[in-house]
Amino acid sequence: MATKETGGMIVLGVDVGGTFTDLILADLEKQELTIHKTSSTPANPAIGVVNGLTAICEKAGIRASDINSLFHGTTVGTNAMLEHDGAVTGMITNEGFRDILHIGRHQRPQHYSIMQDLPWQNRPLIRRRYRHTVAGRLDAAGQELIPLDEDALRKAARTLAAEGVEAVLVGFLFSYVNPMHERRAAEILRNEMPDVFVTTSADVAPQFREFERFTTGAMSAFIGPKVRRYITQLQDELSLQGLKGELHVMTSSGGVATPKMIAEKPASTLLSGLVAGVRGGAWVGSHIGANRLITLDIGGTSADIGIVLDGRLTEADARSASIAGFPVMLPMIDIHTIGAGGGSIAYVDRGGAFRVGPESAGADPGPAAYGQGGDRPTVTDANLVLGRLAPQNFLGGDMTLDTGAARRVITQLAGELGRTPEETAEGALTVLNSNMANAIRSRTVQKGIDPREFTLSGFGGAGPLHAAEVAGMLGVRRVLIPPHPGITSALGLLTADLEYHALRTAFSVKGNVDHPRLTGLFQDMETELNDIFEQDGVPHAKRRMLREGDLRYVGQGYELKIDFPDGPLDHSALEQVWQDFHDRHRAEYGHAFEASPIEIVTVKVRGLGEVDKLGTPPLATAAGSAEPVGQGRCVFRVNDTLETFQTPYFDRASLPTGQSLTGPAILLQTDSTTVVPPGWNYVVDKFANVLMTREEAQDADQS
Template sequence: MLALGVDVGGTFTDLLLADLGSERVTIHKTPSTPSNPALGVVEGITGICALAGVKPAEIEMLFHGTTVGTNAMLTHSGAVTGMITNAGFRDILHIGRHQRPQHYSIIQDLPWQSRPMIRRRHRLTVNGRLDASGQELEPLDEVAVAEAARKLGEAGVEAVLVGFLFSYVNPAHERRAAEIVRGVLPDVFVTTSSEVAPQFREFERFTTAAMSAFIGPKVRRYIAELEDRMRGLGITAELHVMTSSGGLATPTMIAEKPAATLLSGLVAGVRAGAWIGRHSGTDRLITLDIGGTSADIGIIQDGRLAEADARSASIAGFPVMLPMIDIHTIGAGGGSIAHIDAGGAFRVGPQSAGADPGPAAYGRGGTCPTVTDANVVLGRLVPERFLGGRMALDRAASEAVIATLAAELGRGPEETAEGALTVLNSNMANAIRSRTVQKGIDPRDFTLAGFGGAGPLHAAEVAGMLGIRSVLIPRHPGITSATGLLTADLEYHVLRTAFAVKGAIDVDRLNGLFDDMEAELANLFEGDGVQPARRKLLREGDLRYVGQGYELKIDLPAGLLDEAALEGVWQAFHDRHRAEYGHAFTDSPIEIVTVKARGIGEVEKLDRPPRPPERAAPRPVGRGRCVFRVNDVLGEYDIPHYEREELGVDQPLEGPAIVLQIDTTTVVPPGWSFVQDAAGNLMLTLIDAA
């Protein structure tokens, strides 16, 4: 069975074609087409099929990671969106909460005010009101809803959000209003807050639903066009799209909930890290995915991907109430520009030279000193072997821009280049500390997985700053996200608000909520053709001490809940609270705020990495000068260059060394050893830790 994973990035579209019945794998990279990403995907599919010697029509499964929704949020280029809400609550999306991202700043940027997804003139109100229990206090003014829809249509909106108070308890008013809007505006994307995020906290619920409306038309058009072009290639396989929770969804589900794709491509990379780590004997990893502009960090504990909580989940500064893998992104990559800021401090990023003109080394007219240029000056990138020799780097151009910066600093070129890398690596190490040390996690207990085009260049030195003694570099670091797409299952989430306090819980009601949710998931899987034997249902709950403002997610047991089962839940919450905050209030009442059901539908996927071919003891394909700082002394080393494809299995070598391959370069600093394992991963280890 041929399965294809396609991950669309800002610069390249990465593809991995696997024959799931054998170990045959083909990889391919093609330039992305930002103006119409579907074109780049089609070109990539055509190219990889030619490389593999197969026809597109032979592809039986197609998995996709997309940044269409993410980019629409980051560039604020979504649809003209309107909103219909309760009378008197027009400005919830603007006011937000009394809490602010930076508590003590009087000049901070609040994106929901400085760049709203829905302009105030497009937020209209109607009469109709429910109370907190979902009982109707005032009937919905259906005439006013129709009139509001007409006004929004005349204003040229492309999407409409219907968001009412307490719809998470009773969605009747929202559903009826949406039905009316669709009747008046049949060509407009319409969604409701109860469809997208049926949870309490109206600001976050409305904002999340506004996101879905804002990106909805663009995502829906993209998926529809991609499906059409797939059919044009003769591909009849159903498209499956990676969601922010790390699972796959069908185009129908994505059309209904486009916000589920907000972290699509990034999550695929973290998922691949977990899969790769499992086959290399480790289930505790920190993933570091470094591209040209940004570095994305994920945490994997005991094989599970860390999930974002309600306090920190956000996209482009907007809060998100959707299941999301916890990924932290900073402006650090190969194109990050080294500069002296207005205060005289030496900084690297977040400004980036991008792909065009890119670093000076690209020879496209770039004049800013970047991380790539620093790596060239230090000998860590081999100009003649960049991208497998398909692209030669301009060493003289890199030396010139680094020399200019060095003159401003009053330092030597090599010291300046090494300083730029140290600053960048420190930024990434600090970002990892914020996701580990500040959450009570010791990074020294983890393996650092470095991938992306620049991850293997920096992973070992970042690990050294964190006290991490082992680094994993996947076999194909540049297409790791495409690999992750082929390791996922279908995954759907449903939830209900419970508000049940320990000691006064209606157990029958709680069991009824789970019965309803699991029936809903069963219907979804029936529609997708997933047989009962390939389904798995998991239960979770958001719990808090009564009076707390935020919740912690706790696994709940399967089967009929009773008092004995709930005792284990209370203890699990105390333990989790102690781990998260350093203390627990064991005598305080606990409240179950939300109950959740997660449905997993197993699909055919990549079982294990192909074993690398047996090789003789590897010989260097070249040597070169490389600069490293060891024991605070900057020194030159004459180091060997190895070709990744020529490395055998379990043949340890010592650094310093450089390992070359088409999609990246791996730097092994002094004091580290490296070996390729049976799963094809390059494992770097501190020599004194062996």
């Protein structure tokens, strides 16, 4: 293979999805990007990564050994949870507490439903037969009441080993205060069961609330062997290809971690790929001053929604953070996923209601338009019938869509509804867009946030098709479409730093705070994280420590996260913390109790280690003209009436920068298609983003 001289620092982002593996290669010195998509290999995702690596190196004219760092977003752990396809897992816990994982809490996810699904009971991560108890007990202060019964522990280990258990969680009461019993138990288990993955609840989530802590630990054990095998196999495969650069894996908190850290805490990879998409959208938005952003990542089966508030990715709170219905106590970006995508099936339900999704045609057979045997109407078929997809120009011309098949399945559905095919297709899009708009309202309006003050960023394969109409439903005035919408998640991987977390339980009430102890807790955590960064070879100058704490009014059930200042936490330093909590409580709930005592429950440190990554987006290079490459009849709803427009199709890459253009228009590129509806203007900015604004921005109904 012929190679070219490289610019010195080359990084590669690889995001593995269910259908495609997306790659983006960046020469940081030359500010050059190369992108590539290849088919994923679900049976062994590492093969798809290696295939993509080989292809993108060929395309860029470099060797794998020229790559300095590879940043990876993986769905291995997430899929194991969603598909309930993890390890056979066992548990060691205190006598009398065998069934905490089954009982859960008194709260019911759906208060009035007698048919609700309780996953921790219907499909437990650790079956009861594999949950063993041993004597040993600490009190709430972490003092030993009953010694750990090590003989019983060894007997339980031998029983679990004989039953073929692949992973074990050790979860004891009050281990978040003192993990001595858990650590000793884990040591014994590793000696007795050297080939079994062993973790402890204090290592995964050292916080109070035993059900959530044990469940989070169970997740880590359940997915641990699969994640560890995958990362080890991926490293071996990449090494065989000559890659010498460091591997970093995206975590649920929005940072990246080393393979060593992932092997110890595999649950940190949950939502890995989805978080990368929100990061990518936020990074693109930050360079055009859009620091209040709604990200809408639409693929074939789902739409993932994230909120960027004043430049920060919003995090999930303890009340709502969950994976596959299981509560999780990990630092996690707040991402809301609904069943809405290009493959979502439109149908009439048994009650006569017109619905779209969450059932999807998937990649096989896919929409009828794919010509692979699909015989049910999907959103992709509806877009094709309405003229919003160019049948000869799908995936940059690599695939031709079957217009006749799409119209046939839409016409069949139209017969059930008593409507025309165009009315039915547009109705399907309206239902889908409404579902996504309602999901966004649940993350904004219902939390006191006005979406009209935000920019909506649409990406993923189908995001640019729907972004403008979803924005219109919300009253959002500006839409941002990144240069390469289909690989925005891979792009987001190249914008993250190393990120690790430490936390301690504090339980300190205003007016009775032990200031030296509180300061000492933060200093201990900073030392702990500095030791990890030292092992990773991160220089001191490239480390940052951010202090946080979970606070609540005394007697409340849940906490709010508040920033803490650096340095000694004396009385004056905490005064600002107390006031910030009142302000945050008022913003979150609409009121504050200024006279009520405040309790610091947990204190945390977020450690950031700076790595070489993308600085600013490359500047647009196209100096073309707005000459269409074709035109077609497209149907849009205007003032509650369907109208047909003779609509130009443009090659997005050839559009000039800075020139204001008007819709309707269809913008074509390899990884997505952008729809500019009537009544919207659009312009390509200096970074090659498409910015859409409504001609007459009217406030949408926020109810």
